[in-house]
Amino acid sequence: MSRKITFLTLFLWLMTVTFPVIAQQKADTTCIFRFVPQKDMFYVPWKGNDTELARLLEYIENNKATILDGKLPLLVDGYCKSQGSKAENLATAKIRANRVKSELIIRAKIKEENFITHNHATEGDFVTVRLTVPVKETAVTDAEAEARLAVEPTVAGRRERQKAEAAAQQNALADTPSETKLTNDYHLSLRANLLRWVTLTPDLGLEWRICPSWGIAVNGSWTSWTWSDKDRRYALWEVAPEVRYYMGEKKAWYLGAMFKAGQFNYKLSETGKQGDLMGGGITAGYQLRLNKALALDFNLGLGYLNADFEKYEVIDGVRVRCGNETKNWCGPINAGVTLVWKLF
Incomplete structure (x- = not known):
């Protein structure tokens, strides 16, 4: 036991x-x-x-x-x-x-x-x-x-x-994978040139990034102001499409080609000028990323512009044509500090 x-x-x-x-x-x-x-x-x-x-x-x-x-x-x-x-x-x-x-x-x-x-x-x-x-x-x-x-x-x-x-x-x-596939961080963004807005000229645009190295942008501006009992006038519209090539590791610097067309009506003195403008040139710039959604685009364009316009005076509230003129311009044709907002 x-x-x-x-x-x-x-x-x-x-x-x-x-x-x-x-x-x-x-x-x-x-x-x-x-x-x-x-x-x-x-x-x-x-x-x-x-x-x-x-x-x-x-x-x-x-x-x-x-x-x-x-x-x-x-x-x-x-x-x-x-x-x-x-x-x-x-x-x-x-x-x-x-x-x-x-x-x-x-x-x-x-x-x-x-x-x-x-x-x-x-x-x-x-x-x-x-x-x-x-x-x-x-x-x-x-x-x-x-x-x-x-x-x-x-x-x-x-x-x-x-x-x-x-x-x-x-x-x-x-x-x-190649850098092209790795830096494709957005496809479409909304743009607003702050320099234009400062001059009371509303400006908006879009940029479509086809791939990290190539983008297509278009900006449009429009404004219409009169004062001194309509004796003074500042009015215009412009459309500026642009093709860009982005360079460098971060794809921040770019070179581009721009075309510009529009109409204007300026009367800042006794004689007013109303007509068409057209031209184009090369652009260069740099995009500074602020965060995931926002960036600042600093850009400058150099090229050629042609302006074909009529001169006029206002007599008793009626515009009286007093000649026409054509001017050609070579030099800066565009400048911007543009706020870029990534849409998707």
């Missing part, structure tokens, strides 16, 4: 130690966002970044309260090794990490303090975001527990995993 009791006690002890182990486990979730070598712009719909972003946002939403309480930080690591020096690599890695964090802050409504960020001048051209998500309690065997302990993340283990991820990213980036 004593042998049975001893055996039963030993058996129960072994069952307690060896088989069901109830433990709170945590699952590491790592999302990888790929970047083009030497560039810091975060292109969401590229190389699976949109899928990774959706997956990460789901994890954040499911654990948002814990994240906002500071109990579950998001570990962000920025990487770059495609620049010329270590300082440039670290600067680019920092910008990349900040762009990913900005996207998460906007979309997931979290804060900067919910991140722990490290930047690296090695490995590859990507950003990783990792969080340790608690999972439900499960019963595991002793063998499973030992296996999990064997792969429990350590500092060395994380480094090895990051190296493996970097190698995978290098293989994935082997077929990096």
